[in-house]
Amino acid sequence: MKLIPTSSQTVGPFFSIGLARLYQNAAEASDKALILTGKVFDGDRQPIPDAVLEFWSGVSFARVSTSEDGSYSAVLELPLANGADVLIFMRGLLKPVHTRVYCGDFDAVKNNPELKTVPGERIGTLLARKATAPNRYAWDVFMQGDSETVFFHF
Amino acid sequence: MPNYADDQNALENSQPRYLYPDYVSTRKRAPSKPLIALASSLADLRGPVFGHDSIKPEDGDLTKQHSGDPLGERIVVTGKVLDHDGRPVSGTLIEIWQANAAGRYRHKNDNHPAPLDPNFTGCGRGLTDSEGRYSFVSVKPGAYPWKNHENAWRPAHIHFSLFGAGILSRLVTQMYFPGDPLLAFDPIYNSVSDAGARQRLISTFDWPATKPEHALGYRFDIVLRGPKSTPMEINHP
Numbered sequence: 273m274k275l276i277p278t279s280s281q282t283v284g285p286f287f288s289i290g291l292a293r294l295y296q297n298a299a300e301a302s303d304k305a306l307i308l309t310g311k312v313f314d315g316d317r318q319p320i321p322d323a324v325l326e327f328w329s330g331v332s333f334a335r336v337s338t339s340e341d342g343s344y345s346a347v348l349e350l351p352l353a354n355g356a357d358v359l360i361f362m363r364g365l366l367k368p369v370h371t372r373v374y375c376g377d378f379d380a381v382k383n384n385p386e387l388k389t390v391p392g393e394r395i396g397t398l399l400a401r402k403a404t405a406p407n408r409y410a411w412d413v414f415m416q417g418d419s420e421t422v423f424f425h426f
Numbered sequence: 427m428p429n430y431a432d433d434q435n436a437l438e439n440s441q442p443r444y445l446y447p448d449y450v451s452t453r454k455r456a457p458s459k460p461l462i463a464l465a466s467s468l469a470d471l472r473g474p475v476f477g478h479d480s481i482k483p484e485d486g487d488l489t490k491q492h493s494g495d496p497l498g499e500r501i502v503v504t505g506k507v508l509d510h511d512g513r514p515v516s517g518t519l520i521e522i523w524q525a526n527a528a529g530r531y532r533h534k535n536d537n538h539p540a541p542l543d544p545n546f547t548g549c550g551r552g553l554t555d556s557e558g559r560y561s562f563v564s565v566k567p568g569a570y571p572w573k574n575h576e577n578a579w580r581p582a583h584i585h586f587s588l589f590g591a592g593i594l595s596r597l598v599t600q601m602y603f604p605g606d607p608l609l610a611f612d613p614i615y616n617s618v619s620d621a622g623a624r625q626r627l628i629s630t631f632d633w634p635a636t637k638p639e640h641a642l643g644y645r646f647d648i649v650l651r652g653p654k655s656t657p658m659e660i661n662h663p
């Protein structure tokens with residue numbers, strides 16, 4: 273006999289009071305670390321200044337929040353060609369969205385068997401762009417619209 | 427712990443959907459395209475572990491974080507964290523945050539003209555014990571207006587964030603208080619369509635947990651989704 277899990281509710285706009293102690297500081301990144309930066313946008317393409325992103329890779333965990341301009345910066349401890357799971361919470365999300373981010377070559381990501389259910393034209397939304405600085409990648413998240421990021425059943 | 431998951435309808439309606447137009451912020455933030463089934467399982471994706479050494483005793487007592495006592499009705503909030511098989515979830519991190527007794531958050535974006543309390547931050551955290559139990563001491567948060575609609579007020583609530591064993595058990599929720607007349611008008615609370623699931627978001631007044639001459643007791647039990655697995659060991663601040 274199983275119990276029904278407790279219902280999810282939004283983190284609201286003031287989550288930093290309770291969650292800030294697990295935020296990471298990108299300045300602490302080691303040479304091996306990969307730094308992922310980007311912005312989160314709403315359905316009007318306005319930046320979302322009150323989102324919190326969690327990166328779960330199985331061996332590391334990172335939690336960051338967006339700034340006034342919708343930007344975030346996260347330190348990820350592994351090469352992420354295999355991808356990391358991402359949970360995003362914000363005011364206006366009654367439960368988190370689940371997506372994945374890959375820092376690798378497009379063809380490799382496209383052929384990843386775990387993404388076989390993703391329409392080809394949307395796979396690019398899961399791929400971070402390599403930036404010019406070493407070990408830096410950029411990945412934006414679009415909550416809605418033509419370029420909406422792929423979100424998975426969670 | 428009532429309400430078992432053999433009622434498929436109750437189970438499906440126990441979680442809100444992304445788009446709930448009465449909660450206006452969902453309109454531009456809820457995913458608009460269909461969700462996709464990931465072709466791999468998340469069951470083994472484990473979560474971070476937090477040691478007892480990183481939790482200080484005052485982290486669980488929100489009334490002892492400043493030089494003076496905060497204003498408000500002192501409360502003790504206790505409960506058990508269980509997995510969906512009814513087994514206790516031990517050693518898991520619980521983070522809470524809340525408004526002060528006047529309904530004001532200590533946050534730069536909270537413009538509600540109610541007073542801040544110099545003796546109250548509104549942030550707590552703790553770990554569940556071997557039987558899945560937790561306990562916080564705080565003050566009862568006030569209701570506050572939030573502009574979602576005409577004369578919109580959030581019912582008093584405490585935000586809870588829990589990890590559990592893995593990514594599937596991750597939960598952020600809100601605990602409400604019994605008898606609050608604002609619940610009937612709150613779109614966030616009412617985004618949960620199953621009445622039983624909504625009721626379980628409301629703590630119960632807990633006479634045995636009430637401490638004489640000190641604090642009123644409220645009980646809030648939490649059920650986390652997902653299978654049991656061993657959390658990963660990582661170093662994290």
